Amino acid sequence: ALTLLQHRLRPGPLAGRTTATATTILRECEQQEGGVGSLGSGDPWLTGLAATALHHAGTAPALVRATVAYLRAHARPDGSWVLMHGMTDRDVDLVGHSLATEALCHAGHRTDPRVRRAAAWLLDCRQTGPFPLFDCPPGGWAWSGAQGWPNVLDTTAALGALAATRSHGQVLADGAGWLRARQDRRGSWSVFTPNTRCPADRSCPHATALAIDLITAAGTPATDRAVRRALRWLTVHAHPDGSHQALWHRGGVPATAAVLHTCTRLRLTDTPLAGHARAWLLTAQLADGSWGAAPATGPGTTDETARAVQALAHLTDDPVARTAAARGTDWLLAAQRPDGTWEPGPACWYIKDHLAYPDHLIAQGLALGALAAHHRSAPPGDRG
Known part of the structure; x- marks a missing residue:
């Protein structure tokens, strides 16, 4: 969106290609998030930024109308918007949901029917399709439920909760495989895309430690090369x-x-x-x-x-x-x-x-x- 906003200020031979690429990415993001006109999993700030950028670039008028309609529909009576509203009429908080479920299991409520329902909801949020923008295979979790941007932090949170229930061994093993496939070449884990140089998504010690924890909980030994490389990266950095x-x-x-x-x-x-x-x-x-x-x-x-x-x-x-x-x-x-x-x-x-x-x-x-x-x-x- 920022690239689109700047395209008139920095004209050149690549301007047309950049505009087309940025527009395509925003379209794909909106579709991945349910095709309801929101960007950033319902975030009104990001949605408004994208709408403004697309309008100034004179591109994707249908998407602009959809984003404006989304913003109008989710304005509060006092004229304000809620941060990270979510893609539906309720806020989605997958990490909080996961941490609460895991804590209840460790506090002795593993067999409580409400905890089992919470675990079932997490299973339903697992993405069954790929996310091409991140070159991401199926099997991860996003903060906004079954649709959205799959990433390491939400995936480890969901897997931690499911591991605590002690009844989803195959899902844990499959999730560990998903995490292993997302490891950076340098041994760490980024949050969204492996091997990125994007300042907002670089190698993250927090994500790396959580990923190690989950793949070893699923049966990967501490002597495994992926684990040793990750521990070495944490030590050096x-x-x-x-x-x-x-x-x-x-x-x-x-x-x-x-x-x-x-x-x-x-x-x-x-x-x-x-x-x-x-x-x-x-x-x-x-x-x-x-x-x-x-x-x-x-x-x-x-x-x-x-x-x-x-x-x-x-x-x-x-x-x-x-x-x-x-x-x-x-x-x-x-x-x-x-x-x-x-x-x-x-x-x-x-x-x-x-x-x-x-x-x-x-x-x-x-x-x-x-x-x-x-x-x-x-x-x-x-x-x-």
Whole structure:
């Protein structure tokens, strides 16, 4: 869309070809998302940007009309629009749904009929067709349900929930195969497209750690070449202070916690990769026991505290890590509201380094998952 907006300012021999290519991509995106006139899985900002660009370029008038109709239909009575509305009349939150389902399984509700229904919904969201724009085979998940842009983060979230139900082994194996096929040549995982140089979709430590976790949970040994290459990439690309940066979440906690959790599950806690991640998380804990986007200064948030607690709680033979996890757990319990929920923090990037937003369901799933992890890893006499 930005290319189309600039095409009149930068005329040249490639302008016509660029306009045609950009128009084709936007058309294909709109069709992939259900052909309802939305772009970005219902995001009014992206949809409006695309409509403006197509109109100024004088191309695809039918698509312009469809996008304008979509925006008119989804305006709220006060004249505003909801961020990331979704492609239907309800908001779709696949990651939050997945994290909540996984947490409920770990909290002892694996056989509850409502949890089984939640897992069935995830199965229905698995894409059965390819996504040519990303050169992506069938079998992945997108944040917007059965239609949309398949990617590694949503796929690992869905697979994590299905793995926790312990009843979808073949789906887990097939999903691990999908993930292996999306690994970058350098050993890492990007979020949307392998081997990309796009600044908005580059090699992501968070996605890489989650992908390792899922393919090994499906049976791939830690000695497998794909796993070894990914661990090597994480080791080489760690920040000097031992932390890792997620592409779609602010601060160092999400990716660093994911790296430590993966190393712990693979029994690699004696490696420099795990040791540096552990040390950074301990140093980043705030005085009140929480974690936030800014180490040692805060404020703490539900999302980041829960991620750190889950990673540290699994270090059962490490009294320092266990104490830090217990302090984080106490903070979460104190922060729980009377209705049983937690206040989400602006932990999810919408525009990298410029705009972060809170996600209610993600925060609830992370908090419940952290409490369940702390409870399961505590000595029997210390479980409350």
